[in-house]
Amino acid sequence: MQTATQVIAYIGIGANLGDARANVQDALARLARLPGASLLEASASYRTAPIDSSGDDYINAVARIATTLPAEELLQALHAIEAAHGRERPYRNAPRTLDLDLLLYGNEQIASATLTVPHPRLTERAFVLVPLLALAPAIAVPGLGPAQDYLAAVAGQAISQL
Secondary structure, eight states, rough: OOOOOOOOEEEEEEEEEEHHHHHHHHHHHHHTOOOOOEEEEEEHHHHHHHHSOOOOEEEEEEEEEESSHHHHHHHHHHHHHHHTTTOOSSSSSOOOOOEEEEEEEOOEEOSSSSESSSSTGGGGGGHHHHHHHHHOOOOOOOOEEEGGGGGGGGTTTTTEEE
């Protein structure tokens, strides 16, 4: 019997509706209980202004998990956690009770109808790069190189650790 291989994945977490801080903490708790995955570490939480959006500031974090779930199944599990928080998608970049993005899935590059990994805007967003680099300072983005190399490009985006 073959055992499933564990993959290290990084999940971006954000919220700006309701009790955003509590929603981020609950998402981490749900990731820790996710069948086929274990929460290894989470970054601190950060406050950021909305980008290409409106509404209250966001609370953001990044989680590192080990998982045996295939990437598409992991994405479905993340969507189920969002749905449990009443996530709605009325329009692109709408304010949200909870947003979970699969940022990195091992060293894989995935381009399917439902999933793009690495996350397509990972290198353009301080709210992803700063907490990701706090967890993994030397991490490389598959196909793009060291994540650290993209920090200067997002230096103008306001972000503060909570």
